[in-house]
Amino acid sequence: MRPKNARGWHSQEIPRDVEKDVTKVPEGIDIRLACPEEAQQLSAMARAMVTDMASYGGHAVSTEQSSWDELADMFKGQIEDADYRCLVAESSEAKLVGFAGGEARLLGGAFEQKRTLHISAVYVLPEFRSRGIAESLLKALLAWGREVECAEAELNILRDNPAYPLYEKLGFMEFQRHLLRRL
């Protein structure tokens, strides 16, 4: 299907396509809620995630240990917050091999009110990639978003991130551009 606007989709034209969301978890992988005790491991995976993202043109990564300790505390808070969902993928050897996180946000102000699932992080360890783990994590997040009555899901992706086809496969469509300039 092609967008009406040659440069992308208008938000209200994006079709709802729930058939794409049937979850099939890869063999030997368990997708479950993260626990507060895993906050340090999540912070380490988030660090690896932004390091990968920097290689696709993203922002430089913090070298301060205190940033990662603060992030671990943030994860702990999010795991206990009903508006957030942090999921992990665990291997049969009880190793965390990936995670995904999202927040149910209320869009309001100048806009008609609606709840939106903002997907803030997705990461899978390099040796576990291309087995459908990220797809399973994302589908489980989308299912939660629907459960908490989000009307849509959104995320940001760097222009040069090769993961774009994964999101397209899940029904995400480009409707906005994020601009940056030096000062």
Ligand SMILES: CC(C)(COP(=O)(O)OP(=O)(O)OC[C@H]1O[C@@H](n2cnc3c(N)ncnc32)[C@H](O)[C@@H]1OP(=O)(O)O)[C@@H](O)C(=O)NCCC(=O)NCCS
């Ligand atoms: C993006 C990421 C989470 C995908 O994890 P994954 O478990 O390998 O994803 P899946 O197996 O569910 O889907 C793989 C498909 O997504 C696309 N894809 C995802 N990452 C890709 C990459 N680095 N290079 C090429 N294609 C990629 C391809 O279509 C791929 O299909 P294929 O394996 O048949 O070629 C993982 O590559 C990662 O952690 N990357 C670094 C962090 C990152 O960029 N996160 C996303 C921020 S928006």
